[in-house]
Each structure stands twice: as C-alpha cells, then as structure tokens.
Amino acid sequence: EVQLVESGGGLVQPGGSLRLSCAASGFTFSSYWMSWVRQAPGKGLEWVANIKQDGSEKYYVDSVKGRFTISRDNAKNSLYLQMNSLRAEDTAVYYCARHTPTGTTHYYFDYWGQGTLVTVSS
Amino acid sequence: DIQMTQSPSSVSASVGDRVTITCRASQGISSWLAWYQQKPGKAPKLLIYAASSLQSGVPSRFSGSGSGTDFTLTISSLQPEDFATYYCQQANSFPVTFGGGTKVEIK
Numbered sequence: 001e002v003q004l005v006e007s008g009g010g011l012v013q014p015g016g017s018l019r020l021s022c023a024a025s026g027f028t029f030s031s032y033w034m035s036w037v038r039q040a041p042g043k044g045l046e047w048v049a050n051i052k053q054d055g056s057e058k059y060y061v062d063s064v065k066g067r068f069t070i071s072r073d074n075a076k077n078s079l080y081l082q083m084n085s086l087r088a089e090d091t092a093v094y095y096c097a098r099h100t101p102t103g104t105t106h107y108y109f110d111y112w113g114q115g116t117l118v119t120v121s122s
Numbered sequence: 123d124i125q126m127t128q129s130p131s132s133v134s135a136s137v138g139d140r141v142t143i144t145c146r147a148s149q150g151i152s153s154w155l156a157w158y159q160q161k162p163g164k165a166p167k168l169l170i171y172a173a174s175s176l177q178s179g180v181p182s183r184f185s186g187s188g189s190g191t192d193f194t195l196t197i198s199s200l201q202p203e204d205f206a207t208y209y210c211q212q213a214n215s216f217p218v219t220f221g222g223g224t225k226v227e228i229k
Binding site: 044045046047059061095100102105106107108109110112113114115 | 154156158164165166167168171172177209211213214215216217218219220221222223
C-alpha cells in the first residue's frame with residue numbers, strides 16, 4: 001500500500017524557517033517525480049515545487065522561488081521542503097504528492113499524504 | 123499561467139441526482155486535465171485523468187469529458203459518500219494549476 005506521511009509543520013514567526021519531511025513507503029520511491037502542494041485555510045490547491053527521481057531537476061512556483069528548497073533522499077525514501085523567509089501568505093496545509101508516471105511535462109498526482117499545517121504568525 | 127475556472131462554486135443535490143461540474147481553461151490544454159475529490163480534513167483523491175480516464179478503484183458513476191478549453195465531471199447518481207469538494211487540474215503546461223473548487227452539498 002502506498003503511503004506518504006508528512007511531518008514538521010507548526011507555528012513559526014514571519015521571517016522564520018521550517019523544514020517539512022515526507023516519508024514514503026509501499027512503492028519504489030526513487031522511480032517517481034514528487035511534488036509539494038499546499039492549501040491555504042478554506043482555499044484551493046496550489047502546486048509549490050517538484051523534484052525529479054534523482055534530484056537533478058527541481059522546479060518552483062514563482063511565489064516561493066529563492067525561499068523554498070525541495071530535496072529528497074532516496075536511500076531514506078524521504079522528500080523534504082526547506083522553507084525560509086516565511087510569510088503570512090505561506091500559511092497552509094502542505095501535502096506531498098506522487099506524480100503519475102505520465103512523463104516529465106504532463107502529470108497528475110495519484111497519491112497524497114495527509115498533510116501538515118504550517119502557520120506563519122507573530 | 124493557465125487559469126482554471128470551475129462552475130458552479132457550489133451545488134446542492136440529493137442522493138440519486140445527476141450532478142455536472144464544469145471546468146474551463148484560459149487556453150487550450152488538449153486533454154491534459156484531471157479531477158480530484160476532497161473531503162473535509164482529508165487529502166485530495168484522484169478520480170479522473172486525461173480528461174476521461176477513470177483512476178483505478180474509482181466508481182463508474184464518475185465520468186469526465188471534454189477537450190481544449192471546456193471540461194465536465196459528471197456523477198451519474200449521487201451517493202452519500204460523494205458529498206465533497208471537487209477540483210480540476212490542468213497538466214498541459216508549467217506550472218500545473220487547479221480550479222477554485224466546486225462544493226457538492228446535501229439538498
């Protein structure tokens with residue numbers, strides 16, 4: 001059974017940092033692109049970042065470029081999101097999600113974690 | 123970025139009703155469209171991909187259609203477990219973007 005379990009969320013002050021983790025199991029983690037997708041309270045879904053199977057390619061939504069860094073450790077079946085210079089508008093539930101094996105350019109998300117809440121507030 | 127517009131934003135329906143949700147893309151996306159179901163406090167679940175392909179394990183009462191800019195998700199006979207919020211997502215170009223959601227409520 002595919003499982004994705006996020007951790008690391010919490011309350012942080014504006015300008016602070018947080019590192020999210022996602023532990024994957026039930027599939028060959030190193031064979032899949034992975035993404036982080038977030039959802040602000042009561043709002044819709046927003047893709048944040050993704051990373052290629054071997055970590056050689058990474059992409060970000062414009063609003064987090066230069067502040068967030070996605071990474072992975074295939075030996076530990078884990079995905080990470082380092083979030084720096086956090087802003088109030090980064091407050092959201094952050095989900096890790098597995099890409100469908102439909103290629104690099106065109107993809108959907110076939111498995112999601114339960115999410116971890118990040119609250120940026122003073 | 124491609125903007126995805128869903129309508130209606132909410133719909134009230136009864137068990138057994140046929141429900142149709144629409145998603146419109148700001149530019150053509152071929153058939154690169156998915157539909158997700160999200161229940162309160164839960165992660166989204168993939169229902170339909172490539173506009174009309176049913177994800178494994180999803181009941182056949184869910185169906186998708188469309189291409190280009192206009193797409194629909196149809197629930198042929200609404201069941202109690204289908205009350206949720208539904209999102210479309212375009213996979214045609216970077217970055218992938220989602221619609222604003224359609225909440226299906228009990229009438």
